[in-house]
Amino acid sequence: MCGIIGFFSDSLSKEKIIDSLKRLEYRGYDSAGLAIIEDKKIKRYRCKGEIKELEKKLKNIQIKANICIAHTRWATHGKPSEENAHPHTDCTGKISIVHNGIIENYLELREKLKKKGHVFKSDTDTEIFAHLIEDKLNKNLINAVESAVKEIKGNYAFAIISSLEPDKIIAVKKGAPVVIGIGFDEYFVSSDIPAFLKYTNKAIFLQDNDICVISKNGIEIKNNDKEVKRLVQNIKWDSEQAEKKGFSHFMIKEIFEQPEVFEDTILGRFNEEKGEIHIEGLDTEKLKRIKNIRLIACGTSYHAALAAKYLIEKYAGISAIAEIASEARYSEPVIEKNTLLITISQSGETADTIAAFNNIKKKVDFTIAIVNVVGSTLSRLADYVIYTHAGPEIGVASTKTFTSQMAVLYLLTFQIARIKKKMTTDLIKKYLKNLRKMPEFIIEILKSKDEIKKIADKYYEQKDFLYYGRNVNYPIALEGALKLKEISYIHAEGYPAGEIKHGPIALIDDKVPNIFVAPESRLYGKIINNIEEIKARGGKVIVITNNKNKKISKYVDDVIYIPDVDEDFYPLLAVIPMQLLAYFIGVKRGINVDKPRNLAKSVTVE
Ligand code: AGP
Numbered sequence: 001m002c003g004i005i006g007f008f009s010d011s012l013s014k015e016k017i018i019d020s021l022k023r024l025e026y027r028g029y030d031s032a033g034l035a036i037i038e039d040k041k042i043k044r045y046r047c048k049g050e051i052k053e054l055e056k057k058l059k060n061i062q063i064k065a066n067i068c069i070a071h072t073r074w075a076t077h078g079k080p081s082e083e084n085a086h087p088h089t090d091c092t093g094k095i096s097i098v099h100n101g102i103i104e105n106y107l108e109l110r111e112k113l114k115k116k117g118h119v120f121k122s123d124t125d126t127e128i129f130a131h132l133i134e135d136k137l138n139k140n141l142i143n144a145v146e147s148a149v150k151e152i153k154g155n156y157a158f159a160i161i162s163s164l165e166p167d168k169i170i171a172v173k174k175g176a177p178v179v180i181g182i183g184f185d186e187y188f189v190s191s192d193i194p195a196f197l198k199y200t201n202k203a204i205f206l207q208d209n210d211i212c213v214i215s216k217n218g219i220e221i222k223n224n225d226k227e228v229k230r231l232v233q234n235i236k237w238d239s240e241q242a243e244k245k246g247f248s249h250f251m252i253k254e255i256f257e258q259p260e261v262f263e264d265t266i267l268g269r270f271n272e273e274k275g276e277i278h279i280e281g282l283d284t285e286k287l288k289r290i291k292n293i294r295l296i297a298c299g300t301s302y303h304a305a306l307a308a309k310y311l312i313e314k315y316a317g318i319s320a321i322a323e324i325a326s327e328a329r330y331s332e333p334v335i336e337k338n339t340l341l342i343t344i345s346q347s348g349e350t351a352d353t354i355a356a357f358n359n360i361k362k363k364v365d366f367t368i369a370i371v372n373v374v375g376s377t378l379s380r381l382a383d384y385v386i387y388t389h390a391g392p393e394i395g396v397a398s399t400k401t402f403t404s405q406m407a408v409l410y411l412l413t414f415q416i417a418r419i420k421k422k423m424t425t426d427l428i429k430k431y432l433k434n435l436r437k438m439p440e441f442i443i444e445i446l447k448s449k450d451e452i453k454k455i456a457d458k459y460y461e462q463k464d465f466l467y468y469g470r471n472v473n474y475p476i477a478l479e480g481a482l483k484l485k486e487i488s489y490i491h492a493e494g495y496p497a498g499e500i501k502h503g504p505i506a507l508i509d510d511k512v513p514n515i516f517v518a519p520e521s522r523l524y525g526k527i528i529n530n531i532e533e534i535k536a537r538g539g540k541v542i543v544i545t546n547n548k549n550k551k552i553s554k555y556v557d558d559v560i561y562i563p564d565v566d567e568d569f570y571p572l573l574a575v576i577p578m579q580l581l582a583y584f585i586g587v588k589r590g591i592n593v594d595k596p597r598n599l600a601k602s603v604t605v606e
Helices: 014-022 051-058 106-115 125-137 140-148 239-243 251-257 257-265 284-289 299-316 351-361 379-382 400-419 427-445 448-461 470-490 497-502 525-534 549-554 569-589
Strands: 001-007 031-038 040-049 067-073 096-105 153-162 168-173 180-184 185-189 202-205 212-213 220-221 224-230 293-298 319-324 339-345 366-373 383-388 465-471 491-495 513-517 540-546 560-563
Touching: 001 014, 001 096, 001 153, 001 168, 001 212, 001 257, 001 491, 014 031, 014 051, 014 067, 031 051, 031 096, 031 224, 031 569, 040 051, 040 096, 067 096, 067 153, 096 125, 106 125, 125 153, 140 168, 140 212, 168 185, 185 212, 185 239, 185 299, 212 491, 251 257, 257 400, 257 427, 284 400, 284 525, 293 299, 299 319, 299 400, 299 470, 299 569, 319 491, 339 351, 339 400, 351 366, 351 379, 366 379, 366 400, 379 383, 400 427, 400 569, 448 540, 448 560, 448 569, 465 470, 465 497, 470 569, 491 525, 513 525, 513 569, 525 540, 540 569, 560 569
Parallel strands: 293 319, 293 339, 339 366, 366 383, 465 491, 465 513, 513 540, 540 560
Antiparallel strands: 001 067, 001 185, 031 040, 031 067, 096 153, 153 168, 168 212, 180 185, 180 202, 212 220, 220 224
């Protein structure tokens, strides 16, 4: 996620700007930059890579400004490069902006502005907003910003300065966070508190659709053209707590970010009223020809791939195989004609996934990479890339990136099914409406964290856990077991529930907790039989099921409820309590859940 810091300060210095930028590093970034107004002119300094590169550029520069906007960029549109680094400017160079978020209709706006003679210097969605302000400019900068905002769609936070009115900073918020720091005789505009916490603990959190102007007159905020007052809050966190937004660990912060991340992933990618899906850049003609799909990935990303296999076969009616990349890299697969290879990776840098991709790519018709990190190796190797827009994930255990991968895979499945006329438009509309509601369902599950913690407290000393699911919920059993292993060091295995009698049943005693993903779906009766097999042998059973299924609580030891949805959306919801359970068990066992032993966030070696 990009980081914004803006200063309105008589005590501005290079060191102060760099220090604040560094305090936003935890958000992840691939380039950085700043703009100041000096002698009524905007000066920009930008670089690809780390903030220390920016420091090098500024080495012999004296900053004599009192207004500055600075930025750490986490690429979403356009690779990490100096040209794509923020701040961006309009044609005249008199307006400069930094941005966090996504402008959904940027392509359409870009074309319109190009026709009016605007020339763009970057591949970003951000740059269009500077040009849009320029286009609307008729003496008054604030009016121009207000009317430019009315034309953009998406989630965004902006900080804007202009040499035409060099005595103010304007901040705009919708979706993405903006917090205004109020110092003794200075103001800050930021994506997050740590950037200015050293100077003040007084802050105003802007609300959606707020446009805030900071000038010598203080702070003025308008919302939908009406002046509003916002509460000044006293921040009690220290800077480390502030980076984690008051959460104890990045992992739990990232689990709680999932509703927002899910919205970002699906943003602008479908219209549920029309039943249309628009995955940017994806060639629908090519998709028409596809008869087989191979999915390759590692770890959590493989679990998303495996869930997709079930969805693709059911809804798009074409054969799909999901393979673990460390195996696929040395396999000699027989690939049918018209095969699409999909690779899934949070980092886009996993060595096994890259090797498997290279092994198979030459044999297939075309390739898609579903990745989170823009400009990563896999995103460059594949014919098409679909970004998950989950923002940086700091915790080693993948959580929010899994839900974002699933969001993309649902959309891709429905897109292929639509092109191949395997789903009716009505069904697609219904399922897209389902996807739209997922964030509110995830919020509902997150509210039950205390009940999940109680279950964690009850079982945290056990040495083995078994997880089960069937069909599209089987990969969720694998994911639940992986999460627990990684961050609690407890041995855990995931199984297809029907496999119990073929071996794992020998492990059942009165201690091993057995966790079932058991919503009332097509195979519910079968899962109940499996639960009976365990109960008959004195095993402990914990069930994740849908809200309406109250009767099950009489038969099992513990129940975790998730909202009632159409059956193939349960994986998306069932994974959330799995993450929480693993988290609470890990914490209770005193493990550093953000950095568990022996693990790396990105496995770039074989
Ligand atoms: C899961 O919690 C782990 N972080 C790990 O299994 C991870 O999913 C795997 O290494 C693949 O990483 P990637 O998505 O970056 O390719």
